[in-house]
Amino acid sequence: MSSNPASPTPVKSTGMHVGTIRAGVAKKDPILIADGVRRQFGGLVAVDVEHVEIPRNAITALIGPNGAGKTTFFNLLTGFDQPNEGKWSFNGKSLAGVSAYKVARMGLIRTFQLTKALSLLSVMDNMKLGSPDQKGEKLWASFFPVLWKKKEIEIETQALNLLKRFNLDTKQSEYAASLSGGQRKLLEMARALMSKPELVMLDEPMAGVNPALTQSLLEHILNLKSAGMTVLFVEHDMHMVRHIADWVIVMAEGKVVAEGPPGEVMKNPAVIDAYLGSHQEIDLGTITGRISIPKSGKEK
Amino acid sequence: MDFLGVLNSTIGFVLDPVTFAFSLAALGLALHFGFAGLLNMGMAAFMALGAYGYAIGILTFGLPWYLAALLGPLAAVIFAIILGVPTLRLRGDYLAIVTIAAAEIMRLLFLTTTFGPVTGSADGLSGHNSATFWAANPIAEGQYDFGPFRGTELDWWVRLVGFGILCVAVVVVWLLVNSPWGRVLKGIREDEDALRSLGKNVFAFKMQALIIGGILGSLGGLVLAMGQNVNPNQYVTSITFYIWTALLLGGAATVFGPLAGSIIFWTIQAFIGLLMPALASEGLLFGLSSIQAAQIKFILVGLALVLIVVFRPQGIFGNKKELTFVK
Ligand SMILES: Nc1ncnc2c1ncn2[C@@H]1O[C@H](COP(=O)(O)OP(=O)(O)O)[C@@H](O)[C@H]1O
Ligand SMILES: [Mg+2]
Numbered sequence: 015m016s017s018n019p020a021s022p023t024p025v026k027s028t029g030m031h032v033g034t035i036r037a038g039v040a041k042k043d044p045i046l047i048a049d050g051v052r053r054q055f056g057g058l059v060a061v062d063v064e065h066v067e068i069p070r071n072a073i074t075a076l077i078g079p080n081g082a083g084k085t086t087f088f089n090l091l092t093g094f095d096q097p098n099e100g101k102w103s104f105n106g107k108s109l110a111g112v113s114a115y116k117v118a119r120m121g122l123i124r125t126f127q128l129t130k131a132l133s134l135l136s137v138m139d140n141m142k143l144g145s146p147d148q149k150g151e152k153l154w155a156s157f158f159p160v161l162w163k164k165k166e167i168e169i170e171t172q173a174l175n176l177l178k179r180f181n182l183d184t185k186q187s188e189y190a191a192s193l194s195g196g197q198r199k200l201l202e203m204a205r206a207l208m209s210k211p212e213l214v215m216l217d218e219p220m221a222g223v224n225p226a227l228t229q230s231l232l233e234h235i236l237n238l239k240s241a242g243m244t245v246l247f248v249e250h251d252m253h254m255v256r257h258i259a260d261w262v263i264v265m266a267e268g269k270v271v272a273e274g275p276p277g278e279v280m281k282n283p284a285v286i287d288a289y290l291g292s293h294q295e296i297d298l299g300t301i302t303g304r305i306s307i308p309k310s311g312k313e314k
Numbered sequence: 315m316d317f318l319g320v321l322n323s324t325i326g327f328v329l330d331p332v333t334f335a336f337s338l339a340a341l342g343l344a345l346h347f348g349f350a351g352l353l354n355m356g357m358a359a360f361m362a363l364g365a366y367g368y369a370i371g372i373l374t375f376g377l378p379w380y381l382a383a384l385l386g387p388l389a390a391v392i393f394a395i396i397l398g399v400p401t402l403r404l405r406g407d408y409l410a411i412v413t414i415a416a417a418e419i420m421r422l423l424f425l426t427t428t429f430g431p432v433t434g435s436a437d438g439l440s441g442h443n444s445a446t447f448w449a450a451n452p453i454a455e456g457q458y459d460f461g462p463f464r465g466t467e468l469d470w471w472v473r474l475v476g477f478g479i480l481c482v483a484v485v486v487v488w489l490l491v492n493s494p495w496g497r498v499l500k501g502i503r504e505d506e507d508a509l510r511s512l513g514k515n516v517f518a519f520k521m522q523a524l525i526i527g528g529i530l531g532s533l534g535g536l537v538l539a540m541g542q543n544v545n546p547n548q549y550v551t552s553i554t555f556y557i558w559t560a561l562l563l564g565g566a567a568t569v570f571g572p573l574a575g576s577i578i579f580w581t582i583q584a585f586i587g588l589l590m591p592a593l594a595s596e597g598l599l600f601g602l603s604s605i606q607a608a609q610i611k612f613i614l615v616g617l618a619l620v621l622i623v624v625f626r627p628q629g630i631f632g633n634k635k636e637l638t639f640v641k
Binding site: 092093094113114115116118119123124125126130131132133134135139140142143144146148149150151152153155156157159162166202205206208209 | 486489490493494495496497498500501503504505507508509510511512513514515516522567
């Protein structure tokens with residue numbers, strides 16, 4: 015079905031790493047660096063990342079079997095969870111102990127695996143909340159519409175432009191609750207873009223989005239890169255990853271086990287092992303069906 | 315039985331200071347629950363602070379009434395901060411538990427004989443209005459009756475001040491909830507984490523909402539104290555639930571819902587409270603005495619709350635799609 019996302023082949027960024035490709039390889043221009051980040055839930059070590067760097071102005075895919083710790087890692091990086099130990103920095107600024115809302119204000123915006131559309135707010139209000147500098151959100155200023163009405167119109171125009179791009183403009187006055195699961199994913203992503211972030215972290219943005227929308231979503235992600243943003247996204251569908259990602263980071267059992275350009279990383283034995291070896295007994299969902307296992311050595 | 319008399323007295327309750335007091339508290343609760351999603355189960359305590367602050371300010375500190383009136387809201391701010399700091403970072407239910415307990419503690423503090431000289435203990439406080447509030451009354455002495463709305467110059471003075479405070483409160487809340495600030499609040503009600511991911515300081519917004527709603531509650535208590543004596547038995551947990559009933563009746567996520575809900579709730583309550591004893595004294599209530607019959611209203615209030623939640627969870631004025639109570 016999604017085997018061949020058509021349209022022009024995206025221009026891939028290459029040569030972003032320094033030295034030989036391996037897990038934890040340094041990047042020429044990293045936007046995000048994590049060092050020794052470790053999160054334990056009781057006896058379970060959910061995340062134990064020795065070192066990882068996310069290249070700037072590129073699309074990086076974070077893949078790995080269910081339970082690999084991808085979502086937990088996202089939570090840690092964005093201040094929604096605190097690690098037991100470790101350092102991580104965004105644009106050279108340490109994020110340790112920085113609360114989630116401050117991380118967002120620094121230009122690192124994330125979306126959630128379980129979509130967080132604000133159900134009983136209109137689609138437009140959802141979008142407006144994404145704007146970072148509406149003065150009228152200050153308590154004292156809220157009493158004086160003259161202080162924020164003009165900004166409100168600007169925000170609305172910006173929101174409408176984004177909604178048009180995501181094919182949601184006809185829904186702008188409806189409650190977000192009335193949207194389909196896929197549309198909510200789109201809304202969440204569009205909302206995240208309202209603040210013009212530097213780094214966008216998308217947790218399974220295509221999950222539940224129907225194939226017709228998937229194509230446009232992929233294009234949106236590619237557009238983010240052309241607009242100068244950096245994207246880090248979690249995805250299970252290897253065809254999509256191969257199509258749009260410049261770089262792939264593979265996690266398994268909390269660790270980064272491999273990295274590399276999408277074409278090569280899938281040949282890495284550690285990756286095949288991560289997906290099929292030790293996890294054969296657990297449900298891999300659609301992964302095994304969709305992934306083209308380069309066992310035969312040749313790629314499709 | 316004088317049915318017209320009962321009806322007349324009932325309508326009179328629309329302009330009763332108690333109705334205004336309820337409306338103010340319900341408005342505060344609307345901001346808490348309807349807009350910010352905060353489960354405040356201790357509105358009685360905020361009201362008590364408003365009432366006691368006013369009465370103590372006059373009787374103990376000898377302040378003029380308008381300065382004494384500010385003490386309650388001030389105390390409400392402090393109380394809201396004390397409640398909010400430990401709970402607003404936690405899940406919603408913690409605020410509910412802490413507020414219900416704190417309201418009881420507050421009531422017991424007003425009741426205990428330890429502070430008797432200041433709080434009046436179980437007797438409460440009286441005579442605060444005659445000292446300074448009544449003297450400020452611009453209305454000439456006399457009885458003023460307009461249809462079912464009757465009263466002396468003092469009654470009308472209380473109504474005037476109460477209504478004035480309510481009008482200001484409605485305008486303030488309307489401006490707040492229709493501003494970007496109010497939008498953030500509604501967003502927090504829907505999903506805190508989503509708002510954090512968008513760079514909003516959720517804790518600060520919730521604290522602001524808790525404080526402003528608390529101030530409104532204290533103003534409710536203030537209006538109540540302007541019309542009558544202050545007694546610790548008024549600020550029991552059941553008054554909190556009356557306010558919840560009024561709020562849900564009108565519609566939690568609206569500005570005028572809490573007002574309409576309070577008026578409807580309070581007049582219906584008054585109506586039943588007048589009708590039942592009247593029926594009983596006619597011997598129409600299976601031999602119940604008038605006093606027993608008056609208690610029926612509490613049963614009916616409980617029943618009403620259940621029926622609202624089941625059949626019209628959004629309240630009278632609420633949007634059908636905005637079922638804030640069932641979530
Ligand atoms: N709050 C939590 N409490 C306990 N265990 C958790 C919690 N969150 C995640 N885990 C566990 O951590 C591991 C990694 O989960 P997660 O990050 O969601 O994986 P992924 O997103 O890669 O599928 C899983 O084994 C999961 O059960
Ligand atoms: Mg996940």
